[in-house]
Amino acid sequence: MTLTRRLFLLVGVVATVAGLAVVAGVSLGLELTDVFLGLVGALAAIQGLRYVQRRRDTTPNTTVTGDPEARISVPMPGSDFDDDLVSAAGRRTRWAARERVVDRLEARAKGALVARGGRAPEEAAALLETGGWTDDPVAARFLGASVSIPLRQRVRLFLSGRSSLADRAERTVAAIERVGTADDPAGERR
Template identity: 90%
Template sequence: MTLARRLFVFVGVVATVAGFAVIAGVSLGLELTDVFLGLVAALAALQGLRYVQHRRDTTPNTTVTGDPEARISVPVPGSDFDDDLVSAAGRRTRWAARERVVDRLETRAKGALVARGGHAPEEAAALLKTGGWTDDPVAARFLGASVSVPLRQRVRLLLSGQSSLSDRAERTVAAIERVGTADDPAGERR
């Protein structure tokens, strides 16, 4: 303990004992005057400043909490289909991914023909085989129908600059969306 600290502790103890004595009514030859109150106030102010100065030098204790709004990653609907389209354009996984894309679109087309087109499941499968489910020959051929695509359409697909697989998949999705609507001549409602 340093000398200054000992002095402050001694003065504090003496002031505390003297204060309790005055409160108890013991007369130490001192009267409670303005001078005495001023000295006590000055001593309290010095002690307060010393305490503040001591707290300034210490590092504050803090607690680090986790982020209360941490986001959970949720899969985007259809992202696996997009991944299959991208991998179908690759060299290693081309055929397996292409088959997954075609199978998935064929299942959706069959479901749309049954749900919105008013066809029986067997009739929907027959329409998919013949290509009679849509008026778009590119979409019909993509799902396995033996329909010829006009030369003009082939040239347009070649010159579009887009992957032929993704272009055919987009046209097939658009044709599936039209099933059972007024835009679809082959899918009248029953």
């Protein structure tokens, strides 16, 4: 500690003790006059300015918080099916992805026949094998039934300009949606 610092510390302690003594009523030969209060106020102002000046030279400490509005990436329902459908059109993953698409649609068709069509699981599997679950031959053949597609529909599929796999999958989804409704050719609910 430097000499000037010790001197300021001593003056500060003496002034504090003397101020407390005067306030407490101990008479030190000093009156609590306006001049004395002015000197104490000036000393307090100088000390405050000294602290402000010292604070200007320090770097502020800040905390970086995360963004409270950060959005979490949530997968969209059905996006994996769309990915399989897109990769089934590619050359490298064509057959594995096509099998995943067909297996998934077949499971959904069987589930729809059981849940909404009122069929037993064995009966639903038999309807899928024969193609009797729908009146759309494209959807029935896509799920493995040995149903012939009329030449007119083959030409229409060819001339549509769309991917044949995507068109067949779309028609199969539409046929699955019709299961158990008034448009269902496989029969009414039981």
